[in-house]
Amino acid sequence: MVQKGTFKIKSGLAQMLKGGVIMDVVNAEQAKIAEEAGAVAVMALERVPSDIRAAGGVARMADPTKIKEIQAAVTIPVMAKCRIGHFVEAQILQALKVDFIDESEVLTPADEENHVDKTKFIVPFICGCRDLGEAFRRIEEGAAMIRTKGEAGTGNIVEAVRHIRAVNRGVEELKRLFKAKNQSRLKKIALDYRISFDLVLTTAKLGRLPVVNFAAGGVATPADAALCMQLGVDGVFVGSGIYKSSDPQKRARAIVDAVAHFTDAEKIAKASENLGEAMKGQEISTLTTKLAARGI
C-alpha cells in the first residue's frame, strides 16, 4: 500500500538535507544564485530577517506569487515560513506544495499558547528551539526537523552558539542519566519538559536528537557556519548573511564549501578569502525585539 506524509517520509527529506546549507531568498534571481552556489534548499521569503527587523510591524507568510516565482526558478526543495500557531497559513503553504514548512519565530506569532499540530499535515515541518525542552515539545507536536534558534537578522552568531550548546548539554545530561540507569530522574525530566517519557528515552539511547538539527540565525561568514557544524549540528541556515553582504554569489559558495569541509581549516581559510564586506551585524544587547524568545 502506498503511504504519504508518514513520519519516515517527512524526516527522510530532512535526512537528505544533512551537511547542506539552506538559504533565505526573496526572488527568483536570489534563488538561482543559491542553487548555483550549491545550496541544498531555499527558504522563500518576502523579506530577509534583517529587513523584517528594520521594517517592524507584523511579519506574515509570504505572498503565494512570491513562493511560486521561486518554485519555478529552481529544482532544489523550496521551504516557506508560517507564523507560529497559524495553521491556516500552513494549510496554504501545503496547498502551494512547498517542500518544508518553517513554523518560525522570525514572523510575528499568531498564537501565544499553541503551535501548529504538525501531525495533521503531509508536508514536513521544521521548528526552532533554544534548548532541549523546546526541541522535544516541537518534535512531539510533529516537527520532522529542528533548528537551533540564533538571533535572526543580526549577523551575530552568539545566540546560535548559546542554543546549540544548550541542546548539547541537555542531550549529554540524558546520556549520563541513561548510563547511570537513573530512570526516575529521566522520568522527572520528561515531566518538566511536558513531553512523553518515550521521547526522552529514545534520545538518551541515541545520544542525539531523534530528528535532524540545523543551526540558524546570525550566520554571516564561512567560519560561523563551520563553527556551528563543529559544535555538532547537521547543517546550516543562512538568511540575511548572504544577500546583505557585498558579494552574495561569492559568499554563498564560500559558506557551502565551509560546511562541506567543516573540519578542514585550510579549506575554510581558502573559502574565506576575498569575500568583501560581511553584513554589518548587531550587538544582541542593543536589540529591542528578541525573536528567539518567541514560541517556547
Place this chain on the structure above:
Amino acid sequence: MQQSIKIGVLAFHGDVIEHILSLKKAASKLNLSMEVLSVRTKKDIDHIDGLIIPGGESTTLYKLCEREGMLESIKKIKNIFGTCAGAILMAKAINNKTKDQKTLELMDIEIDRNAYGRQTDSFEKPIETSLGNLLAVFIRAPKIKSIGKSIIVIAKDADEIIACEQNISGCYYLALCFHPELTSTLFHEHFLKKISLNFTSTQS
C-alpha cells in the same frame, strides 16, 4: 588472513550516516571484514574498493565533487552504488535538470529528476525486487526513463524501473530511485557481495 574490503561513502552532504550504518550491518550479516571511509577529498579515493553516493541534492553533490577536482578519480572507481541523487549522478542522461547540470555519465540510463513531483508526492510502499522484498521510501524521487542493453533491472514499480545494475568494462554499478538505507540492508549486502567476488578473483 582475509584482507578487509574498503568502502567509501561520499560524505559532503546527504544521508551519509544512514549508509554507513547500513553497510556495517550488512557486513556483519555477511560476516565480512570491511572498513568504511568518509570520502571528502581526492586522496580519500585512493584505496577504496567501492563508493556509495548517498541521497541528497544531485546539484550540490556534483558541484562539491567538481570543486574538489575529484570527478575523474570517482569515474575510475570499480564499484559504485548510488541511491536517489546518487543514481542521478551515475546516469548518462538526465531530464528536468537545473541549468548546465552535469553527471558522472557512468551508467547507460536516462533519468528524470523529481519525477513524482514535490515533497507532498513523496511516498513509501512495500516493493518486490529480484533480491527480496522491502519497504521502499521515495523522497522527491527520480524515475529511470530508459535503459541501455547491458542494464539489468532489479526492481520495477508498475512500469517504472526503480532499481538496476550494470557490469561494464570491469566495473560494477548499482542505481536505485529509492532509499534502501532507511529501511533495509538488502542492497548493501548485494553490493558488498559483488565487490567481494571481484575482490577474491583479483587477489588470487
